């Protein structure tokens with residue numbers, strides 16, 4: 336496995352590799368963007384995908400939470416939907432509505448429009464951004480690369496927009512399973528090449544976001560999600576530590592640990608002790624502060640963050656939220672969460 340020996344703060348990577356650390360590392364999912372005034376200013380000038388495609392802007396946004404909030408890891412500023420774009424689908428981000436794919440995949444004819452791209456041709460802007468970010472970070476903290484899990488990407492590619500239930504995406508899988516598996520395998524092949532490219536460009540670890548994994552039964556999670564995540568983790572195993580975050584899919588934590596992932600994300604609906612019992616002892620657990628709890632008064636955030644640390648116990652824990660930070664979180668509340676973890680002593 337390639338390791339960056341110049342990292343001054345290596346808490347995250349050490350924790351993922353099961354090595355002892357002086358204290359628990361902390362970062363926040365979706366920490367780049369949304370709630371930071373410095374980011375919102377940039378949003379007035381550039382469209383979302385412009386921000387993703389311009390390496391200088393992506394670099395600036397990636398570094399903001401490191402400089403402003405003091406997290407122990409940077410996460411690349413990009414989006415999971417750049418992969419469906421690279422696979423030939425049009426993806427827009429519509430104000431107040433979210434992702435919008437005008438021509439989603441519903442039939443075998445639609446699937447003919449989708450292809451496994453050369454990631455070095457279609458997504459080279461991401462690799463350029465990573466190189467620039469690594470240079471600007473100058474070893475301060477590790478850089479996390481990421482991709483969406485094939486199931487979560489299928490949800491958007493078939494439904495065409497966000498949804499609470501992703502009923503059309505599930506219907507597609509249940510009515511046309513052969514088409515669904517063809518699409519899932521194409522996404523998987525693209526994602527493996529994409530994440531390998533991210534690591535080659537300098538990403539120190541990678542996270543797979545399966546935001547909609549919890550919409551599937553345990554059995555269907557194996558069929559439509561985990562078998563593809565397993566392929567990705569296996570392919571990346573020799574390259575960099577991997578973190579799998581499948582929101583709501585905690586009943587499969589044991590199976591997720593068995594993929595060989597170095598870390599597993601959990602949301603706030605499962606107790607840390609229960610998650611540990613399901614996941615076993617070998618894997619790091621990441622999470623699981625309720626993102627909305629950051630709306631509480633600061634003393635409550637401090638108290639509950641300390642309680643969270645106690646519940647996870649010392650070691651093999653990466654402090655994080657149980658899902659992405661919300662746009663309406665005051666920056667000093669986010670900072671209080673991060674500082675509480677950094678100041679906690681066992």
Ligand SMILES: Cc1c2[nH]c(c1CCC(=O)O)Cc1[nH]c(c(CCC(=O)O)c1C)Cc1[nH]c(c(CCC(=O)O)c1C)Cc1[nH]c(c(C)c1CCC(=O)O)C2
Nearest residue numbers: 364365366367368369410411412413414415433544546659
């Ligand atoms: C499901 C999903 C998406 N994108 C992502 C997921 C998985 C994680 C999760 O469940 O929260 C992942 C993502 N999206 C973004 C990042 C950047 C890195 C980070 O800060 O963690 C990451 C890791 C930037 C973004 N991606 C998006 C924004 C907001 C748009 C804007 O700033 O104009 C940002 C900062 C747009 C986006 N992109 C997506 C949605 C649903 C939306 C709209 C609503 C929203 O989440 O704000 C798809």
